[in-house]
């Protein structure tokens with residue numbers, strides 16, 4: 001089955017994951033047969049889809065017409081033959097029990113067209129074993145969505161021992177058509193990528209408590225505020241369900257060995273049926289206590305290093321076991337678990353050699369197999385980090401942004417802020433990469449104008465990543481961060497090339513400040529802009545207090561900053577902040593059209609125009625001085641001749657920047 005031939009999809013199981021996947025597929029334009037074993041189950045799934053689509057329409061993330069069209073594409077079924085008799089792909093999302101899944105495949109295959117792909121949404125079972133009960137193991141693979149599928153960006157596409165490349169490619173293409181980011185898991189291994197990082201992390205947290213090496217509060221404080229992860233390790237455990245973590249660990253222990261032995265403290269919690277939020281009590285008490293009330297400053301360097309070392313070793317195990325590579329691991333964990341940076345990057349930043357020493361010392365002290373240093377960790381530490389060697393020397397690798405030179409447009413560069421799961425928020429690493437990308441594009445003779453957008457259609461950028469800010473309350477660090485933003489964004493402002501900010505979705509706080517440094521701003525109708533910093537007890541610290549007034553005037557700038565309100569795109573157009581507002585579905589085309597138009601302009605005149613205007617902001621005489629010198633300079637350029645010749649001949653000038 002090739003991707004282009006896929007039209008109809010059967011989703012088996014109308015529970016949480018099943019109806020979520022069905023909704024995603026229907027939104028992407030596929031006909032969806034939603035099947036469950038009882039009328040009431042399938043009806044409930046259908047009702048949930050309807051409810052969720054209404055919510056998306058209410059929040060204006062989709063139009064009412066799109067919601068209506070999507071629900072019309074979903075047909076509920078109980079009868080297996082009717083559900084799968086004429087489909088191209090089956091996505092199975094029935095309960096996580098080997099026997100149930102095997103029975104389902106038996107039922108389905110007697111009616112399923114020969115060329116159809118079967119993808120399982122299992123989060124823990126062996127893809128190879130599941131594939132072997134079907135008669136089409138090469139047309140079988142894993143397609144692991146995260147909960148809730150409508151919101152979560154990641155799909156792990158897992159190769160079983162028999163999966164064909166054609167099947168894997170079609171499944172990845174399908175995930176992309178769903179608007180998701182597929183990450184290939186090259187080998188069927190328990191936990192795939194994301195759970196293989198998270199579950200040992202939670203287990204290690206429990207080991208530390210078992211050994212009296214640290215308390216729950218200290219460990220969660222280190223996880224959340226020192227490492228900057230979205231939740232403390234125990235908080236995460238309670239969220240996931242401690243019984244679930246325990247079962248996954250048992251399975252890892254069985255397949256991968258003693259390194260995955262569940263910690264005694266975890267065992268005890270599960271025995272006491274303290275499964276987490278769902279039972280009202282886990283590591284924290286949600287019914288009679290305050291829940292996960294995590295102190296900001298109780299972490300220690302030792303805890304941080306030990307947790308990072310265990311994660312780094314797990315990255316090494318995944319790389320060494322040919323399951324994945326550091327770049328894909330980082331992307332998967334950022335998208336699937338909301339980490340601000342992936343585990344390989346976090347470990348590199350901390351210093352991989354020192355983490356190798358940490359884990360080696362733990363092995364010497366305790367001799368437990370989970371501290372056995374993986375070969376891949378050792379090698380990466382010798383080379384200076386997981387990301388130090390680089391897969392391809394000619395390609396500049398960015399983790400937080402993407403940089404393109406689209407073939408369809410001449411002289412256009414495109415920078416995409418790509419932390420989609422976090423609303424493209426700006427972390428210090430993203431900032432650094434952005435600075436590098438601007439310099440790289442400025443040095444590139446094939447780029448004369450740049451479009452800056454955010455990945456996806458929810459946000460240009462929701463501002464500074466407040467989780468990475470919360471990790472440090474040091475005033476000197478904050479001053480440094482503010483200066484870093486002012487300077488990096490200033491690079492855009494003073495870039496010789498025209499820069500367009502393409503805003504589709506939220507442009508808030510630092511995101512709006514970033515767009516301020518572009519020369520023009522184009523926004524989709526659904527966009528919302530604002531400076532909410534004062535609501536957080538902060539102020540716009542990346543240039544907003546100074547730059548905004550030059551675009552909208554001081555009165556409006558004060559209104560925007562002091563009220564901390566969110567404004568729709570039309571209002572921001574009226575205020576003069578946004579140059580053009582376009583229909584949502586025309587946004588991308590129009591943004592590229594605009595930047596391509598600017599890229600066709602005379603480079604030297606553009607550079608000098610920007611320079612004169614910037615110089616004249618505070619000192620009109622100085623600006624006028626630059627203007628007159630620039631005028632003198634331009635008189636001698638080939639571009640002037642090109643422009644005048646084209647004007648006389650009624651043609652389009654082709655400027656060369658000479």
Ligand SMILES: C/C=C/C(=O)SCCNC(=O)CCNC(=O)[C@H](O)C(C)(C)COP(=O)(O)OP(=O)(O)OC[C@H]1O[C@@H](n2cnc3c(N)ncnc32)[C@H](O)[C@@H]1OP(=O)(O)O
Pocket residue numbers: 230338421422423425462463464465466467485506508509510511532533536538539540541542
């Ligand atoms: C010097 C510069 C300073 C600053 O820039 S300060 C920051 C200024 N920005 C803000 O205050 C915006 C904060 N964000 C929001 O108000 C909301 O978000 C939105 C209105 C943008 C979207 O709301 P909704 O559609 O309900 O989505 P969601 O569940 O809130 O966000 C999706 C995920 O994105 C994370 N996220 C959003 N904004 C930030 C942020 N600024 N820093 C860190 N994470 C952020 C969330 O937590 C969540 O993540 P999970 O799915 O893991 O829960």
